[in-house]
Amino acid sequence: MDNITDNLKQWQHRIEELEIQSALQEETVQSLSDTIARLQQTIDLQQAQLRLLYQRLPDKADSNNEPFNPANEIPPHY
Template structure:
């Protein structure tokens, strides 16, 4: 009977550790999703700025990163 009780206690301990791990992984995934959402929004903003810059110039030239180099380079 004692062996069965020890096995049940061991299983309860394992279950508690697994629940803690699942909560920790869930928090990590939620933070990663927030980071991904932020990065996607930043990428959308960059695309918008590139499109606005090319539209404001009235030229059909492709946008170049060289246009963004400060004059002292």
């Protein structure tokens, strides 16, 4: 009888450990999913900003009949 009780306790312990690991993995997966969603939003915003900049490039080049050169641009804080 003690052998059966010991086996049941071992199985119960193993099941509890697996449940703990599963819960930790679920938490990790959710955290990674949230991080990916935030990164996708950042990428989408950066792509929109880049499209806007590309749309403005011809405007800059046409305004003074010189090719656009970012090195000649004055930053907004000057």
